[in-house]
Amino acid sequence: MTETKLHLHGKPVEGFVELHEHISPVSTYMKVFGALLVLTALTYAVSYMSLGPASLPVAMIVAVAKASLVCMFFMHLKYDERYHVFIFLSTLIFVGIFFTFTIFDLSSRTKLQEVQGTFFLKDFDREPEAPPPMPVEAHGEGEAAPAEH
Amino acid sequence: MADDKSKHDAEHAEGHGKREPSYLVAQRGLKSWLFTIDHKRLGLMYLGSTLLFFFVGGVAAILFRTELLTPAGDFIPWLLSHLPTALGGTGGDVEAAVAQSATTYNKLFTVHGAVMVFLVIIPAVPGSLGNFLLPLMLGAKDVAFPRLNLLSFWVYTLGACFFLYTLFAGGLDTGWTFYTPYSSTTGTAVVSALFGAFILGFSSILTGLNFMVTIHKMRAPGMTWNRMPLFCWSIYATAVIQVLATPVLAITLLLLVVERTLNIGIFDPAMGGDPVLFQHFFWFYSHPAVYIMILPGFGIISELVAVHSRKHIFGYKAIALSSVAIAIISFIVWGHHMFVSGQSELAAIVFSFLTFAVAVPTAIKVFSWVATLYKGSIQFNTPMLYALMFLFTFSIGGLTGVFLGTLSVDVHLHDTYFVVAHFHYVMMGGTIIAFIGGLHHWWPKMTGRTYSVWQSKWAALLVFIGFNMTFFNQFVLGQQGMPRRYYTYVPQFQQQHMMSTIGSYILFLGLLWIAIYLLASLRRSAAPKEPLPDNTWGGASLEWSTQTPPIEHNFHGQPRVDTDPYNFPQIDRTGEVDHH
Amino acid sequence: MSTDHESPKAHRPEGAHEPHAFFAHHFNTPDQQAGAAKLGMWVFLSTEILMFSGLFLAYFIVRMFYPDMVLAAHEHLNKTAGGINTVVLITSSVTMALAVRAAQVGNTPAIKRNLLLTIMFAGVFMVVKYFEYTAKFEHGMLPGKYYTAFEHGYYIPGNPHIFFAVYFCMTGLHGIHVLVGIGVLTWVYIRASKGHFGPNYYTPVENVGLYWHLVDLIWIFLFPLLYLVR
Known part of the structure; x- marks a missing residue:
């Protein structure tokens, strides 16, 4: 990268360096590729273990790890202008705001329902009815899926 | 102004010696307008189209305000029965007209709301003044992505076409908010309206993206963040919301x-779904969108107040950063639109508390503007009249917003005319007043023409009177329990409704008058004999340093900035602008 | 404020790159142009993330409302097909990154080769998706009122039509992004064949690359959430 400087009245002008380019060696890409494949295999394998409530966090941690690898190396965020990292992370913060408040409201709403005696249809469906006697056939694509979860 | 006088004079002489053709005449023909990538021409095209839709939305408002003159539903049935069927009337069938009148009223206020929100207020200031001024104020030749800018305009036009189609395909009666489950079951043309709003959203995103990158990358040498005019800061905050x-x-x-x-x-x-989930989704956008509408107005007012009181803006950094603060806070308050729609009480309390936080940066702005006026050499030019009007109406609008953000008060006031009055004081009394003020401020720069001063001042007075007469009553009406969106009402409210309707006629006439004298200034015969001076008001930001109207590439050379845009030259006693 | 009346070339500070053939008139330096394009792309990516976030939120809400139904319904998605598609997309991301690298070092044949591979993998992804969708259609596992899986002998308790609505919205929107990706990748491929790209100018390759990585990123989250988690 060339050191580009613009001077005005003898003082360097801020923010004139525009481009941060970084050429990663092919070996870096290959290492990241390998790591991504391993993580994919891991998350796939873990899904067959019965982790119960831990399965969502585990899957999300693996996904975040994969996503960070892609961001840092494939999208060059590791070497890029800090401002691009800032944009990316602040986007995630706003997604977080969106999720937090909405889920917070929807999960704390039951109180109102009890007081008012109102209900949502979904509360009836919470308790699954007994399955009809119809035998569940194997459906061709999800055979490996165990019946219990 | 650090340059010495001789250099300045030399430049001045040179500027007059060889006037380049302005951007208006640099290229000719319809095609050179429709496919232009010049941000100034696109600004004018946005200006034309938003004003056109402002008229459409205004006519709808006048129609339903006329209906509200009397407690009984009589005007719309009369109108429908006298309209031919091709225009949506019943062609003399009075019974059918009566049967349709409630739905027609719903459609009218929906048209008014949807057109004003999606087609006018959101794109108006960024699209027209923002497009025109941003590169000029930054000292750039154009926005960062000129072709994207053109695309953005045509996407806007496409979205507008969907809206027009909606009007002719049975209208829309959901209100601009499209609340489910009504919007997913009603028989009107909801899908085309949804596509219209969807497409307009893309136009908004592209504009915001373009402006964000322009401000980051296109500033002239020496134009640091703290030397940007405050209008650019507000456009930046707007762009952040548009994008997010x-x-x-x-x-x-x-x-x-x-x-x-x-x-x-x-x-x-x-x-098994949840209609309140829709409201969460909708207001996560639409509450910040309220600030998309008002923030550019703030920016305009910062410019007008400083220039026309010939005084350095008070609290530059406070105003600049409060714009960004408003942009961020706007994302965590959306629940205050849902206090009575089945949201959990706990969430409502949190949202109500957070809502008050918005008042802080907003108040910082208002106080800074008032402090700028203090001991300034205030000149009551037409733009300044609008700026003062803004301070008055916006303060009312903003403070009544705090009433509505208060949980217990909102339970009483929600869905009444109080809410209607509140957001009209903010949207109309805030954004539109600022927009009209900005239009008067930059009209000479944009068009190279001057408007009639006495007419503009009288029209401003009409707008002010009409506006307050229309909406101030509505606070009282709403507090007394008049619900919004009803086309008949109990007779005890008639007096206030009548006053409101008469006010709306005055407002309409005032706005029409503005349109007339501005259009009249564009006539060939109204062209000034000598080109207008570059600097109409003695402003110190970069757009005033170039020719009026600007040349196609904005500046004769690369502008360099070494001072902030509010260091005004002094004024001598004759009122003429002295350059030093 | 002052302006200098020199030739446009003088606005370029010393040491800046020489302008390339695609240098736009309103920028001062090619670096400024490239920086603007890249910043614009990142801002665009952030809008994409927020757009998908709505669907992710819908997924989490449905999961919160009907945990048992979601767990039962997701067993009917084909894990192996999803896994294959994950590997395909990751591989296409690597070839995309290599294409950008090839542009950075100015190796046009390598740009073309890697872009072609990326397009090919994107095609494979869509083909697998096609078979998955066909199977769902055949089994009546469709969104909303079209949900008829019970007629085909599948019983899922609760409201599985909502799960399949979310499934089709998420994978459908993602699929549209893949199709758009194939389009822009082809465009970049054509430009690469014309020899437009080199170390001085590779912005389109880089930006399309960023877009493509984002499509990959979204799939990295879609895959475990829809196919794997229980």
Whole structure:
């Protein structure tokens, strides 16, 4: 990268360096590729273990790890202008705001329902009815899926 | 102004010696306008189209205000029975007209709301003044992506076409908010309106993206962040919201389209979905969108107040950063639109508390403007009249917003005329007044023409009187319990409704007058004999340093900045602008 | 404020790159142009993330409302097909990154080769997706009122039509992004064939690359959430 400087009245002008380019060696890409494949295999394998409530966090941690690898190396965020990292992370913060408040409201709403005696249809469906006697056939694509979860 | 006088004079002489053709005449023909990538021409095209839709929305408002003159529903049936069927009337069939009148009223206020929100207020200031001024103020030749800018305009036009189609395909009666489950079951042309809003959202995103990058990358040498005119800061804050919030609107509308067409059931309680979820989705966009509407207005007022009181703006950094603060806080308060729609009490309390936080940066702005006026050499030019009007009406609008953000008070006031009055004081009394003021401020720069001063001042007075007469009553009406969106009402409210309607006529006349004298100034015969001076008001930001109207590439050379845009030259006693 | 009346070339500070053939008139330096394009792309990516976030939120809400139904319904998605598609997309991301690298070092044949591979993998992804969708259609596992899986002998308790609505919205929107990706990748491929790209100018390759990585990123989250988690 060339050191580009613009001077005005003898003082360097801020923010004139525009481009941060970084050429990663092919070996870096290959290492990241390998790591991504391993993580994919891991998350796939873990899904067959019965982790119960831990399965969502585990899957999300693996996904975040994969996503960070892609961001840092494939999208060059590791070497890029800090401002691009800032944009990316602040986007995630706003997604977080969106999720937090909405889920917070929807999960704390039951109180109102009890007081008012109102209900949502979904509360009836919470308790699954007994399955009809119809035998569940194997459906061709999800055979490996165990019946219990 | 650090340059010495001789150099300045030399430049001045040179500027007059060889006047380049302005951007208006640099290229000719319809094609050179329709496919232009010049931000100034695009600004004018946005200006024309938003004002056109402002007229459409205004006519709808006048129609339903006329209906509200009397407690009984009589005007709309009369209107419908006298309209030919081709225009949506019943062609003399009075009974059918009466049967349709309630729906027609719903359609009218929906047209008014949807057109004003999606086609006027959101694109008006960024699209027209923002496009025209941003590169000029930054000292750039154009926005960062000129072709994207053109695309953005045509996407806007496409979205507008969808809205027009909606009007002729049975109208829309959901209100501009498209609340489910009504919007997923009603028989009107909801899908085309949804697509219209979806497409307009893209236009908004592209504009915001373009402006953000322009401000980051296109500033002239020496134009640091703290030397940007405050208008640019407010456009920047607006762009941040446009970019972060509008995608959520896009996905919301898309989900509603599939909900309507495929009955996926995600917003439908009968199918196990949740209608309040739609409101969360919608207001996550639409509350920040309220600030998309008002922030550019703030920017205009910062410029007007400083220039016309010949005084350095008070609290530059406070105003600049409060714009960004408003942009961020706007994302955590959306629940205050849902206090009575089945949101959990706990969430409502949190949202109500957070809502008050918005008042802080807003108040910082208002106080800074008032402090700028203090001991300034205030000149009551037409733009300044609008700026003062803004301070008055916006303060009312802003403070009544605090009433509505208070949880217990909102339970009484929600869905009444109090809410209507509140957001008209903010949107109309805030954004539109600022927009008209900005239009008067930069009109000479944009067009190279001057408007009639006495007419503009009288029209401003009409607008002020008409506006307050229309909406101030409505605070009282709402507090007394008059619900919004009703086309008949109990007779005890008639006096106030009548006053409101008469006020709306005055407002309409005032706005029409503005349109007339501004259009009149564009006539060939109204062209000034000598080109206008570059600097109409003695402003110190870069747009005043170039020719009026600007040349195609904005500046004769690369502008360099070494001072901030509020260091005004002094004024001598004759009122003429002295350059030093 | 002052302006200098020199030739446009003088606005370029010393040491800046020489302008390339695609240098736009309103920028001062090619670096400024490239920086603007890249910043614009990142801002665009952030809008994409927020757009998908709505669907992710819908997924989490449905999961919160009907945990048992979601767990039962997701067993009917084909894990192996999803896994294959994950590997395909990751591989296409690597070839995309290599294409950008090839542009950075100015190796046009390598740009073309890697772009072609990326397009091919994107095609494979869509083909697998096609078979998955066909199977769902055949089994009546469709969104909303079209949900008829019970007629085909599948019983899922609760409101599985909502799960499949979310499934089709998420994978459908993602699929549209893949199709758009194939389009822009082809465009970049054509430009690469014309020899437009080199170390001085590779912005389109880089930006399309960023877009493509984002499509990959979204799939990285879609895959475990829809197919794997229980």
